[in-house]
Amino acid sequence: MKKVLLFFTGLALYLSAPAQELRVDTVAVMIIDRMASVIGDLTSCSFTLNTSMDVNDPDFGQIKQTWTDEVYLGGPDKMYIKTQGDKGHRGFWYNGWQAITYSFDENNFATIIAPDNLIDMIDTINKNYGIEFPAADFFYPTFTDDILANFDTVVFLGKKKVFGQEYFHILSSNPVVSVQMWFSADAFTLPQKFVILYKKEGNRQYEAAFSNWQLNPAIPASVFEFTPPPATREVSILPRFK
Amino acid sequence: MITRFRLFQVTTVLLLFAIAFLWPLILDAQRFSHGGGGGGMSRPSPSSYSRPSSSSYSRSSSSYSRASSTQSRQTPTQNRSVSAGTSDRTANRSINGGNQSSASRNKASVSTADRKNISSADRTNVSTSDRTNVSTRDRNNVSTGDRTNVSTRDRNNVSTGDRTNVSTGDRTNVGNINIDNSRDVNINVDRDNYYVRRPVAPYPRPPYAYGGYHYNCFHPYYYHPYHPYYWGPVYHPWGFFVAALAVTAIVVSVEQQQYYYDSGIYYIKSDGGYTVVEAPPGATIQVLPEGSQSVVVNETTNNYYYGGTYYEKTEDGYTVVPPTAGTVVENLPEGGEEVRIGDVTYVKLGETYYQPVKVDGKDMYEVVNVEPAEAEK
Numbered sequence: 001m002k003k004v005l006l007f008f009t010g011l012a013l014y015l016s017a018p019a020q021e022l023r024v025d026t027v028a029v030m031i032i033d034r035m036a037s038v039i040g041d042l043t044s045c046s047f048t049l050n051t052s053m054d055v056n057d058p059d060f061g062q063i064k065q066t067w068t069d070e071v072y073l074g075g076p077d078k079m080y081i082k083t084q085g086d087k088g089h090r091g092f093w094y095n096g097w098q099a100i101t102y103s104f105d106e107n108n109f110a111t112i113i114a115p116d117n118l119i120d121m122i123d124t125i126n127k128n129y130g131i132e133f134p135a136a137d138f139f140y141p142t143f144t145d146d147i148l149a150n151f152d153t154v155v156f157l158g159k160k161k162v163f164g165q166e167y168f169h170i171l172s173s174n175p176v177v178s179v180q181m182w183f184s185a186d187a188f189t190l191p192q193k194f195v196i197l198y199k200k201e202g203n204r205q206y207e208a209a210f211s212n213w214q215l216n217p218a219i220p221a222s223v224f225e226f227t228p229p230p231a232t233r234e235v236s237i238l239p240r241f242k
Numbered sequence: 243m244i245t246r247f248r249l250f251q252v253t254t255v256l257l258l259f260a261i262a263f264l265w266p267l268i269l270d271a272q273r274f275s276h277g278g279g280g281g282g283m284s285r286p287s288p289s290s291y292s293r294p295s296s297s298s299y300s301r302s303s304s305s306y307s308r309a310s311s312t313q314s315r316q317t318p319t320q321n322r323s324v325s326a327g328t329s330d331r332t333a334n335r336s337i338n339g340g341n342q343s344s345a346s347r348n349k350a351s352v353s354t355a356d357r358k359n360i361s362s363a364d365r366t367n368v369s370t371s372d373r374t375n376v377s378t379r380d381r382n383n384v385s386t387g388d389r390t391n392v393s394t395r396d397r398n399n400v401s402t403g404d405r406t407n408v409s410t411g412d413r414t415n416v417g418n419i420n421i422d423n424s425r426d427v428n429i430n431v432d433r434d435n436y437y438v439r440r441p442v443a444p445y446p447r448p449p450y451a452y453g454g455y456h457y458n459c460f461h462p463y464y465y466h467p468y469h470p471y472y473w474g475p476v477y478h479p480w481g482f483f484v485a486a487l488a489v490t491a492i493v494v495s496v497e498q499q500q501y502y503y504d505s506g507i508y509y510i511k512s513d514g515g516y517t518v519v520e521a522p523p524g525a526t527i528q529v530l531p532e533g534s535q536s537v538v539v540n541e542t543t544n545n546y547y548y549g550g551t552y553y554e555k556t557e558d559g560y561t562v563v564p565p566t567a568g569t570v571v572e573n574l575p576e577g578g579e580e581v582r583i584g585d586v587t588y589v590k591l592g593e594t595y596y597q598p599v600k601v602d603g604k605d606m607y608e609v610v611n612v613e614p615a616e617a618e619k
Binding site: 029033040041042043044076088101105107118119139141144236239 | 335336337338339340341342343344347447448452453454465467468579580581582583584585587
């Protein structure tokens with residue numbers, strides 16, 4: 001019987017041992033929660049996102065690609081994004097039931113029937129078509145919980161001053177990737193910049209900076225409706241999965 | 243002396259004790275897999291924190307992770323009035339339905355002792371069949387305002403069919419609008435021989451990857467709009483119906499299937515007449531159709547190209563062959579469909595993908611080599 005007792009106890013203790021050290025600062029969680037609350041109360045917003053990303057070019061090695069997104073979000077079911085830069089000149093319109101992706105460079109567009117809200121639309125279209133949405137993570141209603149669920153370390157690195165503006169600097173990290181975020185140290189606590197380092201890819205870097213935040217602007221509904229330009233062509237779009 | 247009943251009691255207690263420690267192991271793994279878009283996200287029950295046992299974070303662009311689609315999405319229990327249901331999101335006019343946080347998250351302190359290893363064995367694939375219909379296959383004309391300037395054209399049904407050299411799965415096109423289904427190019431035809439041959443020379447660059455397939459070309463992508471080439475009044479696109487054939491038509495048999503050939507066009511018998519089909523590989527003719535062009539396949543091989551059909555000179559004449567990846571042609575016939583695959587817009591003609599390229603200043607098309615990603619490992 002003693003042997004049985006020891007076996008069970010030993011097994012239970014072995015299985016309960018945490019695999020890695022964890023560190024979560026409550027201040028960091030509070031700041032992220034604050035930002036998420038502000039975002040969650042917005043009925044519309046717009047911002048500009050300037051992004052740069054390291055890519056491996058087969059001919060030239062590692063280079064940085066840059067592009068700019070102008071993002072307009074209206075209510076729970078409207079979006080317009082205009083992208084310019086190394087990713088080409090593109091537009092994306094979503095009006096609550098269909099999403100249209102238009103290439104200014106090729107003057108063609110593709111239409112996708114979409115769910116009736118932004119979050120599900122982003123999930124579905126990214127999964128099925130690989131279309132990227134700038135900084136969409138920050139707009140997910142469960143952003144803070146997701147951070148806590150996916151990162152071993154979430155720490156507050158202090159209040160930093162850049163060009164006369166103060167920001168809360170937060171680091172979240174796990175063995176694969178680290179994400180640094182800067183939030184404005186004011187009443188709104190909006191995200192201002194984030195940097196992602198891919199640790200297992202030679203610290204390949206993705207960096208994006210927000211600017212021109214507009215909170216609850218009155219955006220006309222026509223902004224979210226696509227009007228085909230002259231001589232444009234409609235093309236099919238292939239999903240990634242059957 | 244210890245009775246059996248006493249031993250049973252002790253064993254039961256120890257078993258329950260062990261289960262209490264083992265229980266978190268079987269919770270679903272979580273992934274920070276949304277954002278920038280991304281697959282479904284599995285959420286823990288609010289009563290526990292669970293951590294993935296292996297680092298599972300990946301990001302391609304503006305999303306945090308999208309490494310795989312093997313998460314199940316569960317509706318979290320909420321401590322706010324707004325739930326994660328889609329109908330509730332639209333009822334609440336905020337952008338995302340309001341911030342949601344786990345009810346059990348103690349915002350004052352987070353104990354690290356409660357985090358456990360979890361097993362990823364119970365991950366289930368996200369089912370896309372339950373999602374709001376994103377297939378546009380059955381949609382009628384989309385009303386997006388004045389469409390008088392949109393260049394539309396009748397589209398033949400060029401989708402479906404197995405790709406025998408890449409996989410056995412269907413790659414049904416979705417997103418087709420205004421499909422003219424009156425012309426079915428796939429009727430009553432054995433499609434086992436329709437495939438693209440691999441080139442002899444290796445590709446100098448890694449392939450373009452999308453949706454589990456690799457797409458490769460020798461020339462870089464250079465988009466130009468698809469304009470079907472007009473081969474003359476005798477040319478008919480695949481799916482075209484005629485009531486009667488010209489007297490010059492001959493019979494060509496390929497693998498016990500009878501075709502009718504006239505001036506570069508192949509027909510099969512259909513109700514009340516004849517329907518144009520894709521040229522069957524193996525069919526041999528004596529004289530090339532007028533307007534045929536010589537195209538380079540590789541250093542030692544040329545093909546003769548007419549209306550989407552490729553011929554090789556043989557002892558018996560000119561034999562239809564499947565297109566070879568890397569072949570560059572100047573014109574494509576009617577019946578092609580522009581398909582956006584990720585960042586690239588190809589023209590799909592039957593089972594063949596053509597990439598718009600520029601060669602010596604001229605707009606051309608190169609036959610794309612398409613292979614499932616697993617086949618290249």
